[in-house]
Amino acid sequence: MRGSALDLIWRRRMDGLPRNARNAILTEPLWGVFATPLLYYAPLYMSSVGLSTTQIGLLGSLFLALSFVFQALAGPLTNRVGRKRTTLWGDLISWSVPMFVWAFAQNFGAFVVAAALNASNRIVAVSWSLLVIEDVEAPQRARVFGILNLIVTTCGLLTPLVGLAISRHGVTPTLRALYLAGGLGMTVMFFWRNAITAETVSGKLAREQHKELGFRQSLNHTLSEVGGMRRHPGLVGVTAFYVLTIFLEQLSLFQILFLEHTLHFSAQALSYVPVGGVAVTVLVYRLVLPRLAAFPVARTLVLTRALGLMGAVLLLLVPVGQLTPMLLVVSLLGGATFLTQTYRDAALFARLPSAGAADLYSAVQTLALLCSVPAAALAGAIFAASPRGLFALIVAVSALLLGLALWLARREHQRPLPDAA
Template sequence: MWAIPGTIVLFYAPLYMKGAGLSDIQIGILNSVNLYFSFVFQLFAGAVTNKWGRKRTTLLFDLISWSIPMFIWAFSNNFWLFLIAYLLNASSKFVTVAFNLLIIEDVDEKQRSLVFAIMNMIIISAGVLAPLAGGVIHKYGIMPTISVVYFIGGISMTVLFVVRNYLTKETEAGRVMIQTHSDTHIVRGVMQSFRLFGQSLRNRQMLPIIMITIISNIILQLNFFQVIYLKEQLGFGDRMISWIPFITAVTTILVYSAIMPRLKERNEASYVKLSLAVCAAGSLLFLFIPAGSVLMLVIVTTVLAAGTFLLLTFRDSLLMNKLGHYDKADLYSSIQVVMSIVAIPWGYISGLIYNIKPSLLFIIIFISYASLLLLAYPIGKVTGKRVEQSVTMGE
């Protein structure tokens, strides 16, 4: 109920904004503004999640960051309406922390990669409907089609958030943290997050994992212009572009059903390296897609889809398993804070780079993946204990 409208509108957002008359620079500014306020909200995400609980925080900020903006986007026809919606959407950083903990904390460590895989597959698999959206867009145009998807999506997401809140229960760690932080001031909770983050940086196993998480997030920001590049520089039509989420979804399903069951040892460190190698190969191939070559586009999309799905799955699982049991909210939030502040200028920078030389943006993406592969090499080769925090909550 989130993934179907969410996947469509996120994929077509750049073209929707273009259709509303926004320039490349304005789109870049919106990205940077969204990233800046994401950073501000992220500062308080861990503390709020501990004080209010995973379940309550997820519901409240899902409504604020998705339900309301979806209805605003449905009627956006100028820069300022998009700005308001993106400002509200930035509060989704509260959900990033709270929801990930809600679905993970009561799950055995060996099963967490499977949980992340299932969640990623559900979201990505919704892309099978993108060609249908592409057909409607071809007939009626980008603006009216995506506007309707935004509006229907707002209704669908709101129903989801309310029903999911009714069906779920607070995690064991969440109940402990609510009780512990009932009298803790939010600002004090923020300082606790950064103290724990500083401790994690001294762990030789944690540092490269944190760096991979941060830099791979920046790459996602750089990829924002991919759909515009395919249309404006390589000459692919809206209908062909609409098949990209479909190819991505089919690839994801095949990787989940045919490849992941064979990865029985669940060695997340090795699989993170493998996924980075696949992403690097895909991003290199992307640079050599001939204009209008459907076959090459399908091959590159398949490679990138497989690599990205594996990277998100095992990267997040590896990170979660390295964090302390009761301090996951604080540490995960602080990592998200650093990730947000580092990413802030990249929305605007990516717009500038694309405006100057579109292909340069994707050269940088390849170099970034190659660099992450080198950074990931030591992971798993150095024996190190999981980061155990000073706040043991009665352990």
């Protein structure tokens, strides 16, 4: 009976979704169970093997600078090789291999190598997104992004177990073992997903269009599509919002170090942060998203960024060592991030034309990376001088994002943004 009930729930969730979206959702947990805790604890891991906050910030900026290079190649490669094959080989290079490098990293140089390899995931960010979403009808896209974001966030429930292991065995041994397991698990997942997905209709057309072009010609074609971005109503404004949210995410890299070093929370206490994020995300997904479906995207983004600004301000007011207020505030920030990512991506894809989607999506990603390159190094330098100063800057950027969301909402009277889902 239990199996039948779970099967019924699964079918209802997947009802109306095409093959690629269903199977991407099915396999996503095998990525999330490793990536979610490892990305969360990564700054602690780097600190535990002797890296300074300045070096951690430099790694972040190096990663973004290399990501910018790979992002420029993402559109042409995705069009020439195909969404499916690009995703498989890109994931193996950008996730499987770096996992093993991180597992044995002893110094800054090893982390540089891993960051360089992992930066190539910007190519996969384009190919995977298109593989998953291109064959999905527009009204269903926010739903797909919401489910995928929910899966990754829910994997945060594993962090208390990782935190318990850290308290018993230490940060370095625990995370080395998890990186090794992640390298193996992700590799299995990538081949499995590749076997059960198919090239999209738009992907097939793009391959036909680009197969006769040389790589330089293909890149020039991409640049010509980028130059025409203004021809698509609302795309420039949504792109500006997208870029600024990526910049904010890079500034927030040091949140876990702020909670540990400045507010003096233990690794075990910090392990409950993602759990609170999961609880809020599930509530948002079940109770909030259905009610927001009736609202235009830009107005929804106003709400999400108002919550984000509130959380950023409250984080500066959390008393040292007080677990409950910290969990409430960080969970609020997690809910705001979940909503922002879901509706930001839905708004962006709604503005992309079916022809040239890979080129334009890659262009948005490239611009976001270019503008965010100095963010991590800047955050590391500010954090080293004044941890609270960094999070005051985050408040300012959050306020700017809210202002941009309000501007987008006002422009709905001239160019209405499409409904989310």
